[in-house]
Amino acid sequence: MSILIYLIEFLIVQPNCIILAISPANQDIATSDAIKIAREVDPSGERTFGVVTKLDLMDKGTNAVEVLEGRQYKLQHPWVGIVNRSQADINKNVDMIVARKKEREYFETSPEYGHLAHKMGAEYLAKLLSEHLEYVIRMKIPSIIALINKAIDELNAELDRIGRPIAVDSGAKLYTILQMCRAFDKVFKEHLDGGRPGGDRIYGVFDHQLPAALKKLPFNRHLSSKNVEKVVMEADGYQPHLIAPEQGYRRLIEGSIGYFKGPAEASVDAVHLILKELVRKSIAATEELKRFPTLQADIAAAANDALERFRDESRRTVTRMVDMESAYLTVEFFRKMHLEPEKNADQKNPSRNNPNPPVDSYTDTHLSKIGSNVNGYINMVLDTLKNSIPKAVVHCQVREAKRSLLNHFYVQVGRREKDQLGALLDEDPALMEKRAQLAKRLELYKQAMDDIDSVAWNK
Numbered sequence: 254m255s256i257l258i259y260l261i262e263f264l265i266v267q268p269n270c271i272i273l274a275i276s277p278a279n280q281d282i283a284t285s286d287a288i289k290i291a292r293e294v295d296p297s298g299e300r301t302f303g304v305v306t307k308l309d310l311m312d313k314g315t316n317a318v319e320v321l322e323g324r325q326y327k328l329q330h331p332w333v334g335i336v337n338r339s340q341a342d343i344n345k346n347v348d349m350i351v352a353r354k355k356e357r358e359y360f361e362t363s364p365e366y367g368h369l370a371h372k373m374g375a376e377y378l379a380k381l382l383s384e385h386l387e388y389v390i391r392m393k394i395p396s397i398i399a400l401i402n403k404a405i406d407e408l409n410a411e412l413d414r415i416g417r418p419i420a421v422d423s424g425a426k427l428y429t430i431l432q433m434c435r436a437f438d439k440v441f442k443e444h445l446d447g448g449r450p451g452g453d454r455i456y457g458v459f460d461h462q463l464p465a466a467l468k469k470l471p472f473n474r475h476l477s478s479k480n481v482e483k484v485v486m487e488a489d490g491y492q493p494h495l496i497a498p499e500q501g502y503r504r505l506i507e508g509s510i511g512y513f514k515g516p517a518e519a520s521v522d523a524v525h526l527i528l529k530e531l532v533r534k535s536i537a538a539t540e541e542l543k544r545f546p547t548l549q550a551d552i553a554a555a556a557n558d559a560l561e562r563f564r565d566e567s568r569r570t571v572t573r574m575v576d577m578e579s580a581y582l583t584v585e586f587f588r589k590m591h592l593e594p595e596k597n598a599d600q601k602n603p604s605r606n607n608p609n610p611p612v613d614s615y616t617d618t619h620l621s622k623i624g625s626n627v628n629g630y631i632n633m634v635l636d637t638l639k640n641s642i643p644k645a646v647v648h649c650q651v652r653e654a655k656r657s658l659l660n661h662f663y664v665q666v667g668r669r670e671k672d673q674l675g676a677l678l679d680e681d682p683a684l685m686e687k688r689a690q691l692a693k694r695l696e697l698y699k700q701a702m703d704d705i706d707s708v709a710w711n712k
Contacts, residue, residue, distance in 0.1 A: 258290070266294045269389075271382065275304040278317045278334070282326045302385075303332040304378065308366070309359060316365040321373070330385070333378045334366065398705060401698050408695040415688055416544045419678055423671035430548065430666055430677055433541050434659050437552055441535040442655055449538070451531045455651060458523045459643040466516035467635055475509055476624035478617050484508070485623065498623065502587075505627045507579045510634060517571040517642050524646050525564040528654055532556045544684055548677045555662035560654065567649035571642050578634050586630055 265272050272295055274287040282288060291301045303326070305317050319325040321332045336356045338347055353376060360370035371377070419429050444451040474480065485501030532553060536542060542549050666674070 258286075262290060262294065265290070265300075268300075269393075270300065271385065271389075272301045273304055274301055275306060277307045278305050278311050278320075279307060282320050288326065298329040301328055302330050302378075302382065303328050305332060305334045306337060308334050309336050318365055318369075321366070321369055330381070331372060333381065334360070334369070334373045335375045335378060336360075337375075394705060398702070401702055401705075405695065405698050405702070408691055408698065412688065412691055412695070414540065415684060415691075416541065418688065418692070423674055426671070426674040426678060427666065430674065431663070433539070433545065433548055434552060434662070436541045437535055437539045438659060440538050441531060441556075441658065444531045444535060445651060445655060449534075451527070451534065454527050455524055455647075458520055458527070459646075462523055463516055463520050463642065464639065466519055467513070467639060470512045470516070472509060472512070472628060472631060475512070476505065476628050478620040478624065481505065481620045481624045481627075485620075502623070502627060503582070505623070506582060506630055509627060509631045510575060510579045513575045513578075513635070513638055514572055517575060517638070518568055520642055520646055521564055521567045521571060521650070524567075524650050525560060528560050528563075528650060529557060532560070532658075544680050545678055546681070547679045551677060552659070552662065555665075556658050559658050559661060560650070563650045563653045566653075567646050570645045570649050574638065574641055574645060578638070582630075583633070586633060587626070 264270060272291045274285070274291040276282055276285040276287050288303070292298075295301045303320075305320055308317060311317065317334060321334050323332060336359050338349075338352045342352060353374070356374050357370070357376075360366050360373045363370070366373060419426060440449070443449045445455075446452060481501075484504050485498045488498065488500035488504045536549055536553055542552070666677075669677075
């Protein structure tokens with residue numbers, strides 16, 4: 254019995270529960286367990302309906318009029334008396350229609366309850382409960398609508414996050430693929446332009462890596478007196494120079510300029526690796542692409558192929574720029590130089606007064622002067638390339654990546670058939686199942702809203 258009472262208390266404590274406090278007429282209402290329990294969980298009586306049974310079994314001379322009229326124990330809602338089937342009626346299989354008719358006749362013909370007959374019986378109780386339930390529902394409708402709208406918004410947001418179903422025709426599939434590509438391209442450009450991290454690393458290549466690499470070039474070794482003498486003598490061949498070792502100068506300059514190719518190509522490769530990493534990050538950050546792993550892979554492959562082409566063109570460009578510095582020297586630089594023999598050196602070495610000393614009579618001072626002159630010219634070229642290499646790399650790689658990263662992919666996709674487009678939009682089966690469940694729930698909530706709208710204010 255205690256378990257039953259515990260279960261009843263667990264249920265009726267819920268604020269949306271309607272309590273039927275049923276008490277037999279031949280029992281004192283003040284000691285009714287039903288009333289006692291109802292009073293504990295519903296002290297205001299807003300949810301409690303008092304029901305009196307077995308009115309036809311009361312002792313002669315007694316009645317429950319004071320209870321039914323609310324004078325003995327008052328409730329917010331009216332008391333209702335009912336007369337159920339007797340055990341004999343049950344044994345005879347008397348149906349409920351006949352039992353209800355007998356109940357109405359009992360109250361209508363009863364001298365004690367005749368004045369209350371219109372508010373007695375199981376049918377009236379059902380009507381009373383129905384009206385109360387309708388009232389409660391109407392009072393709850395605004396909060397119910399708010400909850401349903403919140404659920405609809407959450408489901409729509411979740412569907413937007415994982416992606417809506419895709420139409421089956423090829424045009425819609427192509428449109429979806431292009432949308433995904435544009436979303437990826439937008440994220441990629443944000444990385445380059447500063448909206449997302451990563452683009453600053455490209456500037457780091459030009460501001461730190463390239464200058465550091467240029468400083469490490471072995472010009473001191475290449476322009477040492479020993480190497481200068483070796484190059485000048487080899488350049489003269491069997492016929493020593495007459496006035497100035499022009500061929501030696503050219504070979505020293507060309508050899509020095511050749512060293513610039515290494516840092517230039519290293520800058521190209523460094524920017525290429527950064528762009529590849531930004532492609533990977535952009536694909537991972539593009540929410541719309543997460544549901545299409547095949548499309549992700551194809552976009553990544555197409556983007557990386559494009560970056561390879563941009564890198565090759567950038568290499569050719571920076572190499573060509575270095576070669577151009579070797580192909581035509583700036584004559585004005587040497588015309589402005591005053592190659593005057595140092596007087597102190599001349600006094601110590603009379604052979605320096607000879608404008609065309611023998612090749613084997615070069616002094617360290619003269620060789621150092623040649624090396625210094627070449628170094629001055631190389632520094633001028635270095636300043637030029639230090640500014641022009643970043644421009645070439647940005648033009649050939651960064652600018653092209655922003656402008657035409659997926660252009661080839663767009664052309665290829667546009668030529669594909671419907672089935673091939675569908676293959677790009679293959680999804681994870683678990684994700685498809687989740688979307689179907691969300692769509693089903695969304696439809697149920699929308700139907701609930703339609704039902705509420707159709708009946709909420711009709712009475």
